[in-house]
Amino acid sequence: MLNIQTTGLTSPISSGWLPAIGRTRFKPTTDDRWSDLKEVCELLRFDGRLSGLDENLLFRRRRVKAGQSVFLMGQDFDGLYVVRFGNLKTAVTNDDGCEHILSFGMKGSLLGIDGICKNQYRNEAVALTDCDLIRLPSSELFSGARSCSDLEHAAYWAISREVLRGQTSYVLTHSAKSEVRVARFIQLQSECVASMGYSPRCLTLPMTRRDIGSYLGVTLETVSRAFSALAHLGILEVVNRQIVILSPDALRSYEG
């Protein structure tokens, strides 16, 4: 097991004037351990209009090292997390200890939504690379204070997008052949990095073959074989976790 438990505090700072860890403040600052609502909305790509009322709201950041977890299953809910940078996976682990990957998070992803209804996270989020996250504490999300209406609207929007992504995953992982699933997975990853402004042709996968397999509902050997097959067809070039998409069109239209 790689997952090392990390609860609550990460880098324990406490410069005098700073508020208690996790609390937001209205005091403007240039301290790089805080993010404002504008940055949060940009990360989420929330394109709605902001009233401007909340622009002084600040949110605490949190760094998580590769292999560490952001939260664990069953842990008390303490807010949603927006990914500033880094890659993560979310997973549920069932009784007999076997892990099941639900999603892969990256810059702009929103984590922890499932924690609201039972006030307890129902999956775990594990950093695949070093990560920087922004915590949106539940106190601000549900305060009902008028100063948070922008945040609430953005949160609705982002949650809906995560639901939509979940649907996409669901369909992806139920589509016919395993080779097609892997092809679509790579396609999806490519679109993700493209939407972040990077080259859609070259990917560095942050997750293992086993993770991909768990996510797609196949074994790691099947994933490996699918990569080899797609490489053999001249669609991809695969060296460990470095993927080069040689033929984007063929990848997009690949149906086995």
Add this chain to the structure above:
Amino acid sequence: MLNIQTTGLTSPISSGWLPAIGRTRFKPTTDDRWSDLKEVCELLRFDGRLSGLDENLLFRRRRVKAGQSVFLMGQDFDGLYVVRFGNLKTAVTNDDGCEHILSFGMKGSLLGIDGICKNQYRNEAVALTDCDLIRLPSSELFSGARSCSDLEHAAYWAISREVLRGQTSYVLTHSAKSEVRVARFIQLQSECVASMGYSPRCLTLPMTRRDIGSYLGVTLETVSRAFSALAHLGILEVVNRQIVILSPDALRSYEG
């Protein structure tokens, strides 16, 4: 194709004093075509405290006949729906016309969440039986008006629960053998009807074998064979869509 398109209006009523279709009002009424926030929260099983400020908010109901759709993929978002009674399925249909079931809705389910972020429904909801739904219009959800804070909080909570259900589905439909999937599906259905106060031993499935198969990621023949196998083991009794659970313990612990 069973799905008959139904857009917007259902039973066109227009008794003088009623507001325009789909608008909420603060005027108290005993008209049974409207539901108040209290009923909505009860249906959702939202157990949070309500401020009481919104108790006069009224929401328009909508009846949908079996086989008709509540909304279609790509249709403009016009709010979330809470199921008052009846059974539904939500599905996405991809380019080559093949349908993929995402979830089965029943009393208390929340539909349409994925529509918020693109302002457009991204799946379709089809009634399996005659249904009665309550519409929560987006105008109220995002109004920012203080009078809606209870609704907003309940909506967050319910959305989170739907996300959680989605995760459960996801894991369910990725677990090992098809017979186990079917067993867990029946188990889940049983728990659902039990939580609504009905007998958990006797189920009437509203969906076809094909729907179940699509949901679980197997073919309809496989579902049928799984039912037969579970019946042969003395765990279930299956007559068409009538299911009697003979051994709840055996069903719960069934692992193939």
Add this chain to the structure above:
DNA sequence: CGTACGCTTGAATTACATCAAGGTAAGTGG
């Protein structure tokens, strides 16, 4: 009455899991 649809069951085929072996890369301790 006939057609359509949903369901079951059987036989043949296939895609995937499983088991197993070997290879590479990163990290650890002597």
Add this chain to the structure above:
DNA sequence: CCACTTACCTTGATGTAATTCAAGCGTACG
């Protein structure tokens, strides 16, 4: 620095579970 370990990945051989194709039955409905 090198042996040693460990985790990750690839590839092959074999078995098996699920799909596919096909036939037949019951029920609903025009």
